[in-house]
Amino acid sequence: MSAGAGPYAVSAADVTAAAARIAPHVLRTPVLPCPAVGERCGREVLLKMESMQRTGSFKIRGATNAVRSIPDADAPRGVVTHSSGNHALALAVAAAARGMPAHVVMPANASAAKRAAVERAGAAVVTCGNTGAEREAAAAEVERSTGATMVPPYDHPWVIAGQGTIALEVLAQVPEAATLVVPVGGGGMISGIAVAARALRPDLRIVGAEPELAGDAAESHRTGTRAPQRPPVSVADGLRAALGELTFPMVRDLVDDMALVSEGEIVSAMRLAFEEARLVIEPSAAVGIAALLAGRVGGRTDRPVACIVCGGNADLARLPWLVPAGA
Amino acid sequence: MSAGAGPYAVSAADVTAAAARIAPHVLRTPVLPCPAVGERCGREVLLKMESMQRTGSFKIRGATNAVRSIPDADAPRGVVTHSSGNHALALAVAAAARGMPAHVVMPANASAAKRAAVERAGAAVVTCGNTGAEREAAAAEVERSTGATMVPPYDHPWVIAGQGTIALEVLAQVPEAATLVVPVGGGGMISGIAVAARALRPDLRIVGAEPELAGDAAESHRTGTRAPQRPPVSVADGLRAALGELTFPMVRDLVDDMALVSEGEIVSAMRLAFEEARLVIEPSAAVGIAALLAGRVGGRTDRPVACIVCGGNADLARLPWLVPAGA
Numbered sequence: 159m160s161a162g163a164g165p166y167a168v169s170a171a172d173v174t175a176a177a178a179r180i181a182p183h184v185l186r187t188p189v190l191p192c193p194a195v196g197e198r199c200g201r202e203v204l205l206k207m208e209s210m211q212r213t214g215s216f217k218i219r220g221a222t223n224a225v226r227s228i229p230d231a232d233a234p235r236g237v238v239t240h241s242s243g244n245h246a247l248a249l250a251v252a253a254a255a256r257g258m259p260a261h262v263v264m265p266a267n268a269s270a271a272k273r274a275a276v277e278r279a280g281a282a283v284v285t286c287g288n289t290g291a292e293r294e295a296a297a298a299e300v301e302r303s304t305g306a307t308m309v310p311p312y313d314h315p316w317v318i319a320g321q322g323t324i325a326l327e328v329l330a331q332v333p334e335a336a337t338l339v340v341p342v343g344g345g346g347m348i349s350g351i352a353v354a355a356r357a358l359r360p361d362l363r364i365v366g367a368e369p370e371l372a373g374d375a376a377e378s379h380r381t382g383t384r385a386p387q388r389p390p391v392s393v394a395d396g397l398r399a400a401l402g403e404l405t406f407p408m409v410r411d412l413v414d415d416m417a418l419v420s421e422g423e424i425v426s427a428m429r430l431a432f433e434e435a436r437l438v439i440e441p442s443a444a445v446g447i448a449a450l451l452a453g454r455v456g457g458r459t460d461r462p463v464a465c466i467v468c469g470g471n472a473d474l475a476r477l478p479w480l481v482p483a484g485a
Numbered sequence: 486m487s488a489g490a491g492p493y494a495v496s497a498a499d500v501t502a503a504a505a506r507i508a509p510h511v512l513r514t515p516v517l518p519c520p521a522v523g524e525r526c527g528r529e530v531l532l533k534m535e536s537m538q539r540t541g542s543f544k545i546r547g548a549t550n551a552v553r554s555i556p557d558a559d560a561p562r563g564v565v566t567h568s569s570g571n572h573a574l575a576l577a578v579a580a581a582a583r584g585m586p587a588h589v590v591m592p593a594n595a596s597a598a599k600r601a602a603v604e605r606a607g608a609a610v611v612t613c614g615n616t617g618a619e620r621e622a623a624a625a626e627v628e629r630s631t632g633a634t635m636v637p638p639y640d641h642p643w644v645i646a647g648q649g650t651i652a653l654e655v656l657a658q659v660p661e662a663a664t665l666v667v668p669v670g671g672g673g674m675i676s677g678i679a680v681a682a683r684a685l686r687p688d689l690r691i692v693g694a695e696p697e698l699a700g701d702a703a704e705s706h707r708t709g710t711r712a713p714q715r716p717p718v719s720v721a722d723g724l725r726a727a728l729g730e731l732t733f734p735m736v737r738d739l740v741d742d743m744a745l746v747s748e749g750e751i752v753s754a755m756r757l758a759f760e761e762a763r764l765v766i767e768p769s770a771a772v773g774i775a776a777l778l779a780g781r782v783g784g785r786t787d788r789p790v791a792c793i794v795c796g797g798n799a800d801l802a803r804l805p806w807l808v809p810a811g812a
Contacts, residue, residue: 433765
């Protein structure tokens with residue numbers, strides 16, 4: 159990696175190298191036209207279906223790039239992370255594909271289904287307390303005692319570069335797009351996408367989409383100072399994290415605008431995806447669609463907008479428009 | 486139409502004419518690779534996503550071809566049909582698009598949601614008794630009193646030709662396919678597809694997929710005699726009808742083989758589509774996937790198989806693997 163060689167933790171060349179590294183192990187996901195959304199927002203909308211990616215989210219890109227970047231000498235000691243979400247499963251699958259051990263620290267209150275999926279992928283799950291500090295302490299202890307390489311969920315050059323490979327695909331699949339909408343949590347995906355896309359298409363409008371209730375990235379982008387994490391309450395559970403030290407300057411400098419959406423707008427967009435586009439998506443993946451439906455994306459309406467649908471790991475027994483809030 | 490000019494009610498030329506007629510009014514639906522199914526059945530699987538078609542099913546093709554084939558002199562008196570399913574909504578939408586009245590006879594036990602959707606599309610709903618005879622009598626009475634043109638759900642040359650346009654699209658989108666899997670209810674879709682596909686690709690293997698509990702088409706294909714309708718109990722509610730007078734000889738002569746699947750296989754395939762392929766499909770649309778997963782399709786495994794995913798109008802509040810049977 160060229161970390162330190164450029165102004166940011168990751169360069170466009172790092173993303174290109176990551177694409178070659180992960181190509182045998184991840185899917186080139188399809189891009190689907192979405193007239194149900196397009197007719198409502200007055201522009202052609204194309205969805206990049208990372209919900210159909212292996213493990214059900216884009217996270218396998220960064221996890222695979224990290225796992226495949228670890229030197230042979232370190233590989234036998236494996237990888238470790240702390241996550242209760244898509245990154246945990248992705249890292250478990252990526253490590254298993256290289257024949258490496260994986261240790262995943264999950265809080266005691268993580269869902270039994272997610273824990274089981276990580277274990278099925280072959281990872282060792284370490285249970286810890288539910289606070290962020292407890293998770294980090296438990297992961298550090300695993301790192302110390304096993305010598306495993308830490309692969310954090312977003313704030314790492316390997317992970318950012320891997321997620322950025324989405325940009326290379328979508329710009330090749332939809333070269334006519336004038337605008338790109340990307341959901342933002344910790345900022346790993348949008349940072350990698352932005353650094354790669356800026357190099358290829360300096361004129362592309364890049365808009366981050368974020369829940370109002372997790373609006374630290376929008377605040378950070380507006381003020382130029384990294385804002386703290388909000389209380390983790392948004393239905394878009396994949397986007398609750400705050401920007402990281404590495405992702406913050408890339409979001410600040412390379413993203414044109416941020417769009418905030420309400421919880422109701424997220425649920426309505428998710429429902430529209432299921433009922434009219436006939437796509438299974440998770441709440442976090444509805445955030446970009448919600449920004450489009452709310453008219454908060456801006457840019458040219460005479461050329462297509464591409465929107466990243468980042469994951470499909472929805473709980474089908476508890477679709478949020480079918481269960482009472484808080485149930 | 487050339488009805489009577491060839492051996493069957495519909496010719497390949499009728500399908501080509503239908504494609505030009507309906508093109509401005511329907512979507513060219515995408516074809517998606519489906520590794521989740523492909524890896525399980527040992528061949529490349531491509532899904533033709535009619536679930537993403539306008540009105541959520543392929544039925545808009547036949548309905549639009551019928552509506553657009555009615556002479557101007559007859560158009561003001563509108564159309565009439567009896568259906569409680571996807572054909573009812575499709576005909577309502579197709580008629581509204583031409584500015585024609587539509588009368589839809591629905592049984593009293595039809596779901597309130599389906600009735601509301603048909604009414605939202607602008608059709609007049611006529612309630613009738615729940616038996617097939619009551620439905621047909623009520624539709625005939627509407628036809629007599631209004632002068633509307635009857636557009637039955639499948640056994641009509643206009644409808645068969647419209648559904649057949651799927652073949653022209655999928656063979657252009659996936660020219661390398663060696664096998665085509667098509668769900669079978671009344672046979673309108675597979676008849677139109679088979680007559681068009683045989684003309685373009687005589688070597689193509691065409692397999693119908695049918696629920697065991699609605700296996701009249703498989704029996705008719707095997708015996709050469711049209712079998713009666715089975716009790717309408719399959720979870721694949723769009724496939725409960727028996728073959729029609731017009732569709733039977735086309736299925737008998739032009740379809741290579743029929744594959745039967747159990748109710749459990751249908752539900753498992755539907756669940757796989759939601760949970761791994763991240764697609765919203767209705768039970769009838771899972772029948773072709775179920776036949777592939779069960780290994781009952783046959784033909785070359787070294788070339789892709791295309792499978793028609795015929796509709797996406799699933800009841801998301803009652804997904805069949807999440808509710809007790811009979812609940």
